[in-house]
Structures are given as C-alpha cells and as structure tokens.
Amino acid sequence: MASAADIRSVLSVPDPTPGSSQQPQKKPTATSKRPQGISRELYELIGDSVPSVVPQHSKARLKLKPNLGSGPPRSRWEWREFKNGARTDKLRLNHWVKAGTDPDAVYRFEHYNVVSNPYKYTDEEYAQLLEDPEWSREETDYLFKMIEDYDSRFLIVHDRYEFPGGVPRLLEDLKDRYYSICRKLVRSRPWNGDEVSRAKVLGLLSFEKERELTRKQYLRSLESRTPEQIAEEEALYLELKRLEQTERQFKKDRDDLLRTLLGVESGLSDIQLGDDSSLHGLSSMPEIKKSKKKTGSTMEIDSPSVATPSSSIMQAQKRIQTVKSAAYDAQHCITRTDVPQITATKSSHQAATLRSYKLPTPKQAMATKVAQTLLEYGVNSSRLVMPTRENLLHLESLIDATTLLLEAKKNVDRVEQDIRLMKAKVLRRDEQLGGGEGGEAPMDVDQEAVADDDDAGIQPGRGARKKNARRSMSVSSVDAAAQPGRSNKRQKQG
Amino acid sequence: MVQHGGDEVAAVVIDIGSSTLRAGYAGDDTPKAIIPTYYGYRSQPPDADVAMGGTTGDHSSLKSTSKIAKMFVGQDGPSIYREGMEVGNPLKEGLIEDFNPITPLIRHALEDVMRINPTDHPILVTEPAWNTPANRERMAEIIFDEFNAPAFYIANTSVLNAFAAGKGSALVIDIGHSEASVTPVIDGFVLRKGLVHSSLPALVHQRAKHILTQANQNRRGINLLPHQLIANKAPVDPGVDPRFNVREDRLQGITKSWRNWAENREVDEWMHSIGSVLDQGWNEQAVAARGARQYEFPTGYNYYFGAERFEVGELFFMHPQHLQATNPNLPKPLPQLISASVTSCDPDIRQVLLSNVVLSGGGSLFSGLADRLNSELNRIFNHAKIHAPGNPAERRYGSWLGGSILASLGTFHQLWISKEEWQEHGRPIVGQRCK
Numbered sequence: 061m062a063s064a065a066d067i068r069s070v071l072s073v074p075d076p077t078p079g080s081s082q083q084p085q086k087k088p089t090a091t092s093k094r095p096q097g098i099s100r101e102l103y104e105l106i107g108d109s110v111p112s113v114v115p116q117h118s119k120a121r122l123k124l125k126p127n128l129g130s131g132p133p134r135s136r137w138e139w140r141e142f143k144n145g146a147r148t149d150k151l152r153l154n155h156w157v158k159a160g161t162d163p164d165a166v167y168r169f170e171h172y173n174v175v176s177n178p179y180k181y182t183d184e185e186y187a188q189l190l191e192d193p194e195w196s197r198e199e200t201d202y203l204f205k206m207i208e209d210y211d212s213r214f215l216i217v218h219d220r221y222e223f224p225g226g227v228p229r230l231l232e233d234l235k236d237r238y239y240s241i242c243r244k245l246v247r248s249r250p251w252n253g254d255e256v257s258r259a260k261v262l263g264l265l266s267f268e269k270e271r272e273l274t275r276k277q278y279l280r281s282l283e284s285r286t287p288e289q290i291a292e293e294e295a296l297y298l299e300l301k302r303l304e305q306t307e308r309q310f311k312k313d314r315d316d317l318l319r320t321l322l323g324v325e326s327g328l329s330d331i332q333l334g335d336d337s338s339l340h341g342l343s344s345m346p347e348i349k350k351s352k353k354k355t356g357s358t359m360e361i362d363s364p365s366v367a368t369p370s371s372s373i374m375q376a377q378k379r380i381q382t383v384k385s386a387a388y389d390a391q392h393c394i395t396r397t398d399v400p401q402i403t404a405t406k407s408s409h410q411a412a413t414l415r416s417y418k419l420p421t422p423k424q425a426m427a428t429k430v431a432q433t434l435l436e437y438g439v440n441s442s443r444l445v446m447p448t449r450e451n452l453l454h455l456e457s458l459i460d461a462t463t464l465l466l467e468a469k470k471n472v473d474r475v476e477q478d479i480r481l482m483k484a485k486v487l488r489r490d491e492q493l494g495g496g497e498g499g500e501a502p503m504d505v506d507q508e509a510v511a512d513d514d515d516a517g518i519q520p521g522r523g524a525r526k527k528n529a530r531r532s533m534s535v536s537s538v539d540a541a542a543q544p545g546r547s548n549k550r551q552k553q554g
Numbered sequence: 555m556v557q558h559g560g561d562e563v564a565a566v567v568i569d570i571g572s573s574t575l576r577a578g579y580a581g582d583d584t585p586k587a588i589i590p591t592y593y594g595y596r597s598q599p600p601d602a603d604v605a606m607g608g609t610t611g612d613h614s615s616l617k618s619t620s621k622i623a624k625m626f627v628g629q630d631g632p633s634i635y636r637e638g639m640e641v642g643n644p645l646k647e648g649l650i651e652d653f654n655p656i657t658p659l660i661r662h663a664l665e666d667v668m669r670i671n672p673t674d675h676p677i678l679v680t681e682p683a684w685n686t687p688a689n690r691e692r693m694a695e696i697i698f699d700e701f702n703a704p705a706f707y708i709a710n711t712s713v714l715n716a717f718a719a720g721k722g723s724a725l726v727i728d729i730g731h732s733e734a735s736v737t738p739v740i741d742g743f744v745l746r747k748g749l750v751h752s753s754l755p756a757l758v759h760q761r762a763k764h765i766l767t768q769a770n771q772n773r774r775g776i777n778l779l780p781h782q783l784i785a786n787k788a789p790v791d792p793g794v795d796p797r798f799n800v801r802e803d804r805l806q807g808i809t810k811s812w813r814n815w816a817e818n819r820e821v822d823e824w825m826h827s828i829g830s831v832l833d834q835g836w837n838e839q840a841v842a843a844r845g846a847r848q849y850e851f852p853t854g855y856n857y858y859f860g861a862e863r864f865e866v867g868e869l870f871f872m873h874p875q876h877l878q879a880t881n882p883n884l885p886k887p888l889p890q891l892i893s894a895s896v897t898s899c900d901p902d903i904r905q906v907l908l909s910n911v912v913l914s915g916g917g918s919l920f921s922g923l924a925d926r927l928n929s930e931l932n933r934i935f936n937h938a939k940i941h942a943p944g945n946p947a948e949r950r951y952g953s954w955l956g957g958s959i960l961a962s963l964g965t966f967h968q969l970w971i972s973k974e975e976w977q978e979h980g981r982p983i984v985g986q987r988c989k
Contacts (some may be wrong), residue, residue: 216745
C-alpha cells in the first residue's frame with residue numbers, strides 16, 4: 061500500500077529526485093557567480109571547476125542541519141478497519157490509509173473479485189435435453205459444481221475429480237460432457253443477440269473428443285521416443301532430403317544433356333517435390349547473392365533462381381518482358397536475341413555461346429593474306445578485347461573490306477601484267493617500226509606510289525580501330541580507282 | 555496510485571518445516587523468527603535447579619496429558635546441555651505427527667521472538683502438499699482456539715514456493731530437511747496426481763553418518779561427540795587421533811535422543827560444509843580433480859575428505875548397487891521422482907512444467923546440486939529450465955516467502971477464514987476455502 065513517496069510524505073522528507081524541489085533552481089546561480097577570493101582572470105581560465113579549497117574570508121559555516129521541517133506538509137496515516145465487499149462475513153481487517161480519506165469508500169481490491177458465470181441448467185432442461193446414459197444427474201451436477209469452484213480450470217477439475225462411486229473419467233470426458241451440455245443449452249434457449257454471435261458462442265464451445273484424444277496420443281508417442289528412435293528419424297529425414305536433391309540434380313543434368321546433344325527440350329515433367337522450399341531456398345541463396353554482386357544494381361534477382369521452366373512458358377515470359385522493358389533494355393545496353401520458336405532439328409539448334417566464339421573469320425584461302433594485310437595496318441584480328449555486338453560488326457566489315465581489297469588487287473595485278481605485256485609487245489613492234497616516245501608514263505606512276513607509301517609509314521595505324529577502318533576503306537577506294545603503279549608497289553613490299 | 559497489488563493487514567506467516575519453524579510479517583522478505591522445530595523436554599520435574607536464560611523459551615505444556623513436564627524451545631532449546639533433557643521433533647516425513655509441541659513452538663516464535671499479540675494478526679500457516687484434511691483442521695483449531703487469531707488460512711508449500719519464484723505454474727522441487735518432493739503446480743493449484751515425495755534427504759543423512767562413523771582403510775571411525783560434551787582439546791595433525799577431554803560430569807546426564815540429535819547436527823554440518831555432488835555423474839577422475847577438503851570435528855579430529863564428500867551427494871541422484879540390493883524400499887532418487895511426476899501429468903502441460911522448474915528448500919543448497927539436477931533433467935527431457943534462486947535465504951525460506959507475498963496481496967484478503975466463519979461452519983470450512 062505504502063510506496064516510497066508515501067513514506068516520504070509521512071516523514072515529511074523532501075523528494076530527492078530532481079525537478080520537484082527548489083534545489084536545481086538555486087544551483088546555477090551559485091555556480092555562475094564568481095566565488096570570493098579568486099581573481100577574475102583566474103576564474104576565466106579555470107571556469108566552473110572551482111578548486112576544492114577556496115580561501116574563505118567570510119565567517120566559518122557549521123554543518124547543515126538536516127532539513128526536516130521545511131519539506132512538504134506532513135501527511136497523516138492511520139491504522140483503520142476496512143470492509144472488504146468480496147467477503148460475506150463481518151471480518152474487519154485493518155490497514156494503513158491516509159487520514160482524511162473516505163472511510164466508507166469501496167475497497168479497491170474488491171473489483172478484482174471476478175465471478176465467473178458458468179452455464180446452469182434447470183430440471184426441465186436436463187430431463188428434455190441433457191440425458192446421457194454415461195452420466196447420471198448427480199455426477200453431472202458434481203461436474204458443474206467442480207467447474208464452478210475451479211473457474212473452468214479443467215486440469216484442476218480433472219485432478220480433483222472424485223465422484224463417489226463414479227467410473228474414472230478422462231479429462232476429455234469431462235470436457236466433452238460439459239461442452240456438449242453448454243452447446244445444447246445455447247441452442248435450445250432463446251438468444252438475445254443475432255445469429256452470428258450465437259454461432260460464435262457455439263464455436264467457442266465446440267469440442268471434439270476423438271480428435272483431442274488422438275492428438276494427446278500423438279503427443280505421448282512423440283514424447284516416449286527413445287534417443288535411438290529420434291536419431292533414426294533425423295537420419296531418415298536427412299536421407300530423404302539428400303534423395304530429393306540428387307533427383308533434382310539428375311533432372312537438371314538430363315535436361316542439359318538433351319538440350320546440348322539433341323537440341324530439344326526434354327519435355328519430361330518437372331520433378332515436383334512437396335515442401336522443398338527450405339532446401340530450394342538454401343540452394344538458390346548463394347546464386348542470388350552472386351548475381352547481386354555481379355550486377356551491383358537493382359536488377360531483378362529472380363532470373364538465376366528460376367530453374368529451367370518448360371520452354372513455352374519461358375518464351376512467353378520473355379516476349380512479354382521484351383515488350384515491357386524495351387526502354388529499360390536500351391538504357392542498360394541489354395540486347396535480346398529472338399530464340400527461334402521451333403528448335404527441332406540439330407542444325408537449327410544453337411546452343412548458348414560466348415560472343416567471342418562468333419568472331420568472323422575470312423575465307424580459308426585468303427586467311428593468311430588478310431591477316432598479313434591487317435597486321436600491316438596494326439590490327440590484330442585474332443583477339444578482340446571487347447567483343448561487343450558493335451565491335452563484332454565493325455570487325456566483320458573490316459575483314460570483308462580487306463578481302464574485297466585483296467581480290468581487287470589480284471585482279472588489278474593480273475590486268476596490269478596483261479597491260480605490261482601488251483605494252484612490251486607494242487613497244488617492240490614500235491621499235492621494230494622505229495618510234496621512241498611512249499616510255500615516260502610508267503616512271504611517273506612509280507614515283508607517286510613511293511610518296512604514298514611514305515605517307516602510310518608516317519601514320520601508324522595502331523590507334524582506334526575506326527581510323528584503321530577508314531584508312532582501309534580509303535585504300536580500297538583508291539584501289540577501286542585502279543591506279544596500276546601503286547598496287548604494284550605494295551605487292552612488292554608485302 | 556495502485557502500482558502493486560499489495561495491501562498489508564499485518565498478517566503473520568508461519569511456516570513449519572522439519573528443521574526450523576519460520577514466522578514473520580507478511581510483506582517482509584525474510585522471516586523475523588527462525589527457531590528450530592526440535593525441542594527439548596524433560597519427562598519428570600527436575601530435581602535440581604536449572605538456570606534459565608532470559609531468551610530461553612520455556613513453556614509448561616499445560617494442556618498436554620503426556621509425560622512432558624517441561625519444554626525447552628527456541629534457539630536455546632535443544633542446543634543447550636541440560637541434565638536429562640530429551641529432544642523431540644513434532645514432524646515426521648514432513649507432516650505434523652504430534653500437535654502437542656506445536657502450540658509452544660508457535661507461541662515462542664510469536665510472543666517471545668516477534669513479541670506480538672496473536673489476537674491482532676491474521677495468521678497464514680503452510681502445509682505440505684500431502685497433508686491430511688484432519689491435520690489442517692487441527693491446525694485451524696489451534697490457531698483459532700489457542701491463539702485467538704482473527705483470521706486464518708492454510709496454504710500449500712509447493713504453491714508458495716512457486717509464488718516466491720514469481721510463477722503461477724511450475725514444477726516445484728522442494729528438498730527439505732527430511733523430505734524431498736516434486737509437485738506440479740498449475741495456476742496456483744497443486745496437481746495431486748503428479749505429486750511425489752520421498753524421504754531422500756533423510757537417507758542421504760543416514761548414509762553420511764554411516765560413512766563418517768565407520769572406519770575404512772585410510773582412517774578410523776570418527777567420534778561425533780558434540781562440543782557441549784568436550785572440556786578442552788589440543789590441535790592435532792590431519793588423520794591423527796584427536797586429543798581432547800570429555801566433560802565427565804555431563805556425560806552421565808545426557809539422554810539418547812539428545813546425543814542422537816547432537817550427532818546428527820554434526821553430520822549435517824559436515825555434509826553442508828564440504829559435501830558436494832559432481833555435475834556430470836560419478837567419475838573417479840573428476841573426483842580426483844576436485845580434490846580433498848579438510849574438515850575438523852568438535853573433538854579436534856580433522857581429516858582431508860576426498861571421494862567421501864562426493865559419495866554422499868551422489869545418493870540424491872543414484873543409489874549404489876550394493877545399497878539397492880540390501881534395501882529394496884529405498885526412497886527414489888530425484889531423477890526418478892521428477893520423471894514419475896511429469897509423466898503422470900497431461901501431455902499438454904508437461905512443457906509448461908519443465909520450462910518452469912523451481913528448486914527450493916534448504917537441502918537444495920547442497921553444493922553442486924542445482925548444476926547436477928540441470929544436467930540430469932536435460933538428459934531425461936528435451937527442454938528443461940531450472941529456476942534456482944542464488945540467494946540462500948530465498949531457497950531456505952522459499953515457502954515462507956511465498957506466504958509472505960500471498961498474505962500481503964489486497965486480493966487475497968477475501969480468502970481468509972474468519973473466526974466468525976470458523977465458529978459458524980466448523981471444520982469443513984477449511985477444506986472448502988483452502989483448495
């Protein structure tokens with residue numbers, strides 16, 4: 061009853077907790093003021109941390125008297141009789157109360173005396189509804205009395221249940237009898253509320269004895285397992301999980317194999333496993349993490365964990381995705397290639413490959429020459445540092461152009477040779493005929509070609525591929541114009 | 555305003571155990587009066603004058619028609635040598651067997667130690683869970699008719715132990731001076747079908763006495779002469795025969811029951827000073843590792859006790875083969891008691907009980923017992939959690955403490971049996987009110 065605050069009020073001791081007394085208001089004024097005997101300069105240096113020994117010039121003070129009288133007004137308590145309304149007799153116990161409180165006030169612990177209102181039946185109701193061959197009227201009365209006495213604590217009721225001459229009852233028997241009677245009473249009596257609340261009450265009173273008994277049976281058998289049985293059970297569970305995992309692994313391998321070898325989806329049904337969510341989650345967890353790390357963005361993380369669903373569904377999904385996220389793809393440089401719908405034959409099938417395997421190669425006959433030409437321009441065609449789509453396209457066009465260039469050069473060489481032969485024939489015929497004016501033109505061409513070559517030497521094509529590409533283009537265009545001396549010269553160099 | 559449910563009405567709580575009787579105000583955390591339940595008495599009026607100290611409680615039992623002429627109770631009761639004094643104990647196996655000394659004992663505790671007038675105070679008395687209805691009615695009779703208390707209530711020690719631990723439902727393991735009990739408590743009610751108890755501490759005590767008094771290959775049997783009978787002694791080396799002189803004048807005047815009581819006290823002292831139990835079952839290496847400890851008896855004899863001090867505690871948990879073979883009716887050890895109690899309970903509440911195991915009683919302070927009990931429990935059941943207060947007072951006076959809590963609750967005051975009700979209804983009211 062008496063708390064610490066009450067004790068303090070009886071002894072009129074001030075509350076030590078800050079905030080309630082005047083002390084905290086006093087303090088700041090005392091500390092902010094410069095104490096006597098300290099110079100202003102020193103006080104500014106040391107601030108509030110006043111030395112413990114302060115030269116005192118004022119009069120010596122005595123130890124403070126305990127402050128007993130000036131606290132809050134002393135409250136009086138008295139030892140008084142009280143009436144407990146929860147009691148039926150005239151017992152008056154005494155307790156301490158603050159003087160001046162209402163002596164006729166209701167005892168404050170009275171309202172904790174909650175009386176349960178169990179169901180009760182009349183003689184008529186019992187005769188009409190509640191007859192049971194297993195239960196006599198006396199025993200039913202006894203049961204209801206016990207339940208009332210122990211506030212429906214069935215465990216206690218069952219523990220104390222000793223009906224003279226009665227058969228031993230299980231806890232479930234008692235509950236079954238009680239709840240069945242209650243249900244019957246609720247059904248038969250007029251109901252004040254609506255049907256919903258009635259159904260609710262009936263639901264609360266429902267009790268299935270057989271089910272309860274089975275449940276208890278299971279509980280008992282669960283508890284009565286020996287350590288060996290528990291160990292065996294755990295071992296079996298682990299074994300089951302392992303089998304499930306191997307089966308899943310097998311299915312995956314089989315699918316992979318069929319796809320790579322035959323180019324078909326296996327078409328076999330997925331192995332459906334009941335509650336493998338935990339294991340599935342376990343196995344897919346690291347993958348998800350990895351993918352997150354790799355992308356480092358807010359990419360959808362469901363893709364790695366989706367384990368080869370049947371193809372049509374996947375494609376449908378993909379198409380939807382393509383439509384939906386075209387903008388997204390553009391932003392994130394994602395290229396989606398359409399997978400051919402029907403992948404029935406071996407030739408049409410294309411397994412997933414890295415793009416670096418798709419590097420374009422020139423025709424076999426021309427390969428070395430093309431490589432030589434490219435090398436001459438400082439292009440390394442066998443190794444592409446960044447085999448993106450664009451770069452591959454560039455490389456392809458470059459190689460095509462080079463091939464074209466070489467072809468053209470070959471043609472030019474042949475034609476040139478023919479021309480030279482023809483010229484030589486003509487010259488010889490002219491000599492035979494007696495004229496000397498046609499030897500100037502080839503000399504000119506040769507000089508021009510030398511100058512052009514120097515140009516190429518000054519500009520080494522090691523830089524960006526684009527420049528090389530342009531250069532080769534220009535070369536090819538020049539070649540296409542077919543200046544005989546120039547190509548001739550290059551061939552000599554190569 | 556109402557922060558706690560307490561409303562103190564100056565109730566007094568009396569807890570009568572085999573070893574001590576505890577009395578005090580409800581609401582306190584330790585009993586005010588702790589007096590031994592053992593009492594001294596003389597069968598016939600003494601011939602010689604006996605000097606009585608001021609604090610000695612001496613009550614002539616007027617009502618009793620037995621041969622007891624003079625009674626010595628309290629701290630200075632049996633422990634002081636008096637010529638021809640017998641020592642008795644009103645309790646047997648936790649139940650009050652002889653009600654004659656109960657009134658003087660309670661009167662001594664209330665009037666001489668606490669110095670209160672019992673007519674002013676409602677009195678709450680405790681009882682073991684296996685108490686008989688006749689016994690509790692007799693107790694009510696004593697409180698109302700001899701002490702004139704305004705109100706009375708009798709509560710169960712197991713329930714009170716659970717309350718002292720702050721639990722409404724618990725499996726209470728109470729190891730007292732003579733009885734060990736395991737009681738399932740649900741919502742403050744004892745499940746009587748799950749109640750098991752045995753006189754295990756008495757057996758351990760007997761065994762300890764046997765070990766001490768019998769000679770073995772290392773030492774002779776020990777003389778348990780109490781200090782009251784020893785005039786002087788000289789220090790001796792461990793294991794050497796003691797050198798002491800007996801008070802020959804007193805030797806003639808002692809009775810067999812007093813001698814027995816005094817020797818038992820020495821055994822108890824030895825047991826609770828150096829007796830211990832290993833926390834993982836008997837193991838020679840562990841015993842050797844824990845080492846021997848020295849103990850000196852009143853005669854001056856001292857010795858380093860090694861395996862013997864663990865052998866005693868082991869008896870709480872396992873009975874050795876040879877003991878079982880010769881003695882088929884041994885009280886069951888603790889693990890068997892606990893599993894018997896738990897398996898007789900409904901499967902639904904077993905987990906509740908096992909996660910709220912409350913260890914209580916002075917006997918549970920035996921060194922290492924709580925740890926060993928924990929390991930034994932976890933060996934039998936999957937999840938068991940023991941609540942064992944570290945404060946020795948909370949264990950020794952656990953049931954008193956629970957009574958102190960209960961009788962200071964505002965909501966409890968409606969349950970008191972008033973004198974008026976007692977006079978109106980008579981004895982049956984006790985059974986009706988104190989369920």
